[in-house]
Amino acid sequence: MPLQGRVRPRRVHRLVPIVLPVLAGCAAFGQRPEVRIAQVTIVSVGLTGATAGVGLEVVNPNRFDLRAREVRYALDFHGGVDQDWHTVATGASSDELRVGARDTLRVELPVTFRYEDVGAALARLLEQGRLEYRVYGDVRFAAPVGSWRVSFDRRGTVEP
Numbered sequence: 001m002p003l004q005g006r007v008r009p010r011r012v013h014r015l016v017p018i019v020l021p022v023l024a025g026c027a028a029f030g031q032r033p034e035v036r037i038a039q040v041t042i043v044s045v046g047l048t049g050a051t052a053g054v055g056l057e058v059v060n061p062n063r064f065d066l067r068a069r070e071v072r073y074a075l076d077f078h079g080g081v082d083q084d085w086h087t088v089a090t091g092a093s094s095d096e097l098r099v100g101a102r103d104t105l106r107v108e109l110p111v112t113f114r115y116e117d118v119g120a121a122l123a124r125l126l127e128q129g130r131l132e133y134r135v136y137g138d139v140r141f142a143a144p145v146g147s148w149r150v151s152f153d154r155r156g157t158v159e160p
Contacts, residue, residue: 033066033099034059035139037154038106049114052089054135056107056152060099066141068097073137075111077121085134086121089113097139111135131158 036057043053052075060066071093076085089111099105115122125131136153 030064030143031061032148033061033141033150035150035152037135037152040133040135040154040156043110049112052111052113054109054111056109058097058099058105058107058139060101060103063101064144065101066099066143068099068139068141070094070140071097071107071109071137073109073111073135075113076134077118078132079120079124083120088117125158129159133158
């Protein structure tokens with residue numbers, strides 16, 4: 001008895017090589033979102049540490065909404081001429097961000113660090129009156145089909 005109203009398994013197998021590349025390539029039809037650091041400020045200063053506010057701008061050039069599943073970040077200070085970068089804070093935000101079609105979303109990340117982790121970098125600030133920093137990370141986006149991981153990176157100088 002023939003199957004009526006159902007796709008025969010042989011026909012499904014014929015469609016798989018055609019449908020899968022099309023579905024996998026849908027993300028290629030969209031444009032990669034852009035993530036840039038708009039500003040870095042010191043939000044609060046306490047007895048044992050401080051919090052930097054990292055303002056991200058997330059630009060969605062696509063005709064469809066995007067969701068960000070995760071934002072990972074790190075804050076480094078430069079210890080001086082003979083020293084390397086020292087990571088003083090790392091973290092991840094798992095709060096879902098939704099960026100509308102052809103829209104820009106502004107996100108503020110609070111990055112908290114302890115003075116004891118800054119060590120040589122604080123000495124450099126007191127000695128030279130300036131301190132180099134680097135904020136970097138990435139945002140993981142989910143598109144209707146596929147995903148993107150978009151990095152951000154900014155270096156600057158703190159001068160009180």
